Amino acid sequence: MLGGGGLADADQLGNLVLAALVMFPSTLAIGATFPFAVRVLATGKDDAAAASARVYAWNTVGAILGALGSGFFLMPWLGYAGLVLAATATNLVLALTLAIVGERRTSLSGERRAPWLAALAVAGGVALVVLPPATPWTLVQTSPLSIGRATKPPEFFAVGRSAAVAVGSENGMLKLRTNGLPEGVMLPPHRFRRAIPDRWLGALPALARPDAQHMLVVGLGAGTALEAVPRALADIDVIEIEPRVIEANRHFRARRAIDPLALPGLHLHANDARGALNLTTKRYDIVVSQPSHPWTAGASHLYTREFFHVVRDHLTADGVFVQWIDLELVDQPLLASLLATLLDAFPNVRVYRPFFRGTALFLASVAPLDVEANAVRALAASADDFARAGVRTREDVAAALALDENGTRTLAAGAPLTTDDRNLLETRTIRVQKPLGYRGADALFGPLDPLPTRLGELDRLALVRRLLADWDFPRTDRVVAALGDPVERATAAGIVALATERVAEGRSQLRAALALDAEAYEARIALLRSERTRLVAGDAGLRATAATLDDPARAVIAGWQAESSGDWASVRALEARLALAAPTDPIVNDALRLRAGWRIASGEAAAAEEALALLDRALPTSIEPLDYVQRARAAQLLGDVGTTVERLEQAIDSSTPGDYGRVGARVTEVLRTVPVTPDVAEARAGLEQKLAQVTR
Numbered sequence: 001m002l003g004g005g006g007l008a009d010a011d012q013l014g015n016l017v018l019a020a021l022v023m024f025p026s027t028l029a030i031g032a033t034f035p036f037a038v039r040v041l042a043t044g045k046d047d048a049a050a051a052s053a054r055v056y057a058w059n060t061v062g063a064i065l066g067a068l069g070s071g072f073f074l075m076p077w078l079g080y081a082g083l084v085l086a087a088t089a090t091n092l093v094l095a096l097t098l099a100i101v102g103e104r105r106t107s108l109s110g111e112r113r114a115p116w117l118a119a120l121a122v123a124g125g126v127a128l129v130v131l132p133p134a135t136p137w138t139l140v141q142t143s144p145l146s147i148g149r150a151t152k153p154p155e156f157f158a159v160g161r162s163a164a165v166a167v168g169s170e171n172g173m174l175k176l177r178t179n180g181l182p183e184g185v186m187l188p189p190h191r192f193r194r195a196i197p198d199r200w201l202g203a204l205p206a207l208a209r210p211d212a213q214h215m216l217v218v219g220l221g222a223g224t225a226l227e228a229v230p231r232a233l234a235d236i237d238v239i240e241i242e243p244r245v246i247e248a249n250r251h252f253r254a255r256r257a258i259d260p261l262a263l264p265g266l267h268l269h270a271n272d273a274r275g276a277l278n279l280t281t282k283r284y285d286i287v288v289s290q291p292s293h294p295w296t297a298g299a300s301h302l303y304t305r306e307f308f309h310v311v312r313d314h315l316t317a318d319g320v321f322v323q324w325i326d327l328e329l330v331d332q333p334l335l336a337s338l339l340a341t342l343l344d345a346f347p348n349v350r351v352y353r354p355f356f357r358g359t360a361l362f363l364a365s366v367a368p369l370d371v372e373a374n375a376v377r378a379l380a381a382s383a384d385d386f387a388r389a390g391v392r393t394r395e396d397v398a399a400a401l402a403l404d405e406n407g408t409r410t411l412a413a414g415a416p417l418t419t420d421d422r423n424l425l426e427t428r429t430i431r432v433q434k435p436l437g438y439r440g441a442d443a444l445f446g447p448l449d450p451l452p453t454r455l456g457e458l459d460r461l462a463l464v465r466r467l468l469a470d471w472d473f474p475r476t477d478r479v480v481a482a483l484g485d486p487v488e489r490a491t492a493a494g495i496v497a498l499a500t501e502r503v504a505e506g507r508s509q510l511r512a513a514l515a516l517d518a519e520a521y522e523a524r525i526a527l528l529r530s531e532r533t534r535l536v537a538g539d540a541g542l543r544a545t546a547a548t549l550d551d552p553a554r555a556v557i558a559g560w561q562a563e564s565s566g567d568w569a570s571v572r573a574l575e576a577r578l579a580l581a582a583p584t585d586p587i588v589n590d591a592l593r594l595r596a597g598w599r600i601a602s603g604e605a606a607a608a609e610e611a612l613a614l615l616d617r618a619l620p621t622s623i624e625p626l627d628y629v630q631r632a633r634a635a636q637l638l639g640d641v642g643t644t645v646e647r648l649e650q651a652i653d654s655s656t657p658g659d660y661g662r663v664g665a666r667v668t669e670v671l672r673t674v675p676v677t678p679d680v681a682e683a684r685a686g687l688e689q690k691l692a693q694v695t696r
Contacts, residue, residue: 034059040098075159076244080140084133092128096121140164142180156251160244167248172642172683174252176222178242181293184222186249187257190612190635190643194619197359198224198290199389200400204352204361205286205320206230207386207397208371210378212285216314218273218302219290223249226260228389230382235265237284243270258388274307283316290324293429300426303338305419308345308364318367321346325360327436329429332444335436336415337424338362339408344417351403351445355390355470355620358438360402369405372398372458390620392583395459398451399466399475402441407448442474451475452482461522462584464492468499469621487516491523498530499623501658506530525553525586536564552580553587559594568601592618593630600633608637625655629666636674644670645680649687652694660694667691 041051099118154168174186220240291299346364494509555577562570599607632647
């Protein structure tokens with residue numbers, strides 16, 4: 001499919017016509033060479049049979065050598081443009097040679113032929129020199145998916161033996177593509193993406209097995225899965241089928257915010273995963289599989305029963321396996337089939353959907369899974385590593401759990417297995433007409449949601465806040481309904497109401513919670529935050545409530561008061577007290593904002609770097625769009641105009657209608673101070689257009 005439409009909307013007839021227009025002329029010309037070749041070799045009709053046999057024989061040899069030579073040697077060496085140039089030049093030389101030989105033959109027989117063939121060959125050679133073929137950038141970056149089509153030539157391009165690999169700058173990030181298909185993103189310094197599910201590929205199994213030492217990753221991609229892997233692992237083997245993908249990752253090491261190839265104990269292997277595993281007896285504590293799109297060659301056989309059994313045989317007794325799938329590529333029957341296939345090899349399978357839930361991760365093991373409990377140990381040992389995936393607490397892990405072991409077995413019941421001989425993912429994925437997507441998955445997983453029955457020792461109000469940060473309102477409602485403690489239930493209902501701009505209702509619920517328990521910490525914090533303006537102005541009742549708090553909450557309230565008068569020196573003096581906020585504390589993001597705020601106000605580049613790091617800790621669990629404005633200001637101090645504009649746009653994108661005026665005013669204020677440069681002109685124009693829409 002050469003068209004750029006989505007899988008469900010692709011114009012098959014249009015693609016058929018386009019393919020015919022591309023292929024028919026060359027097919028006709030190639031077919032015509034056979035009788036021409038016979039005519040050249042045959043001296044007469046008595047010699048026609050022998051000449052035909054020789055042409056057939058050499059054609060067969062040439063087809064074999066051409067396929068092997070072009071695919072494995074010439075294409076990787078010369079590239080698309082170089083190979084077209086070489087092939088065209090060879091054909092022109094052959095045409096000229098045949099024209100000369102044919103002219104001599106006809107001259108000896110007394111006949112005379114027009115030298116048109118030689119003239120055309122010479123003219124073609126001149127045209128080839130004057131107008132050499134160029135790499136078809138649009139074609140090599142086009143895929144059947146409509147996801148993020150590249151609009152300009154890539155910064156890195158190489159043709160490998162299994163794929164053409166391109167890396168280009170798109171929306172301020174480096175995006176890696178193979179055969180036009182998006183494979184992953186390399187984030188440059190200062191860039192931030194709230195949702196990077198790929199990082200969960202490395203983080204999730206390490207959270208499930210904190211004592212793991214040996215890890216295998218199938219498919220390097222953009223290396224993102226390695227960015228949140230704990231540095232405590234003894235060794236990490238990465239098997240990548242296309243060497244050019246490894247080359248691309250090495251090429252951009254210096255331009256990445258995190259260099260995954262710098263991991264201690266990392267070993268890169270250019271090989272086919274199944275072949276490599278069949279040739280080793282090594283066992284791993286963790287195996288992560290992130291093959292390319294499931295219908296593609298080299299990837300489809302990594303979704304089958306046979307592969308899952310090979311993986312199981314190479315895991316330790318309590319080892320875990322993580323498999324990726326994009327919910328935009330499967331429907332319910334395909335998802336059920338994949339789950340059934342995993343359950344055929346592993347008795348314990350869970351489904352996780354981190355962040356905005358467009359991607360599903362399957363966690364499988366022969367041994368029982370107790371991820372939330374193990375995550376506490378894992379986070380204590382490698383907090384900074386897991387923070388790169390947006391995981392700071394076990395509540396972050398629990399919020400991503402979509403199906404537990406019972407749910408996967410229920411959903412997979414009766415589904416056919418995907419096998420090497422009947423690869424459903426390979427044959428059906430590309431033809432899915434109504435993919436699940438995150439909405440379909442919400443509807444499918446909702447009745448089987450394990451979260452309301454697994455609240456256990458979790459910080460339930462922290463879990464509610466985490467779900468709200470993902471705008472996962474259906475699950476939030478289910479958790480709130482499952483809360484047995486009336487104070488917790490009223491507090492949670494108030495937090496939800498405030499997050500959805502039902503301010504009066506939210507304050508009423510919080511006051512109801514405080515009426516039941518005047519010491520309810522989370523209710524006090526949420527109420528004071530919602531009444532911040534009155535609190536800072538000196539409201540006696542609110543100040544009385546605030547006076548009952550200890551640090552870090554008391555320090556945050558003092559910081560609000562100092563910030564309101566622009567007294568950043570006083571905020572800076574609170575640094576040690578603000579730093580006491582724990583990841584599950586409802587005041588933690590407020591503390592992080594104040595700590596970032598005084599650093600930005602200082603105007604110092606080193607402080608701005610620290611501010612970015614602090615804001616990056618807040619953003620994964622924040623629903624405050626002004627956090628992106630703060631991040632834009634920090635990037636501006638560092639001279640990163642591109643990041644500044646992008647973060648301002650993200651502030652608008654993450655706002656609700658009720659926030660448009662407040663956020664739009666702050667975005668406009670910062671944008672006025674941003675210089676107009678050619679590299680951000682397009683992004684700036686788009687931001688100004690959005691501003692006009694939300695502030696009119």
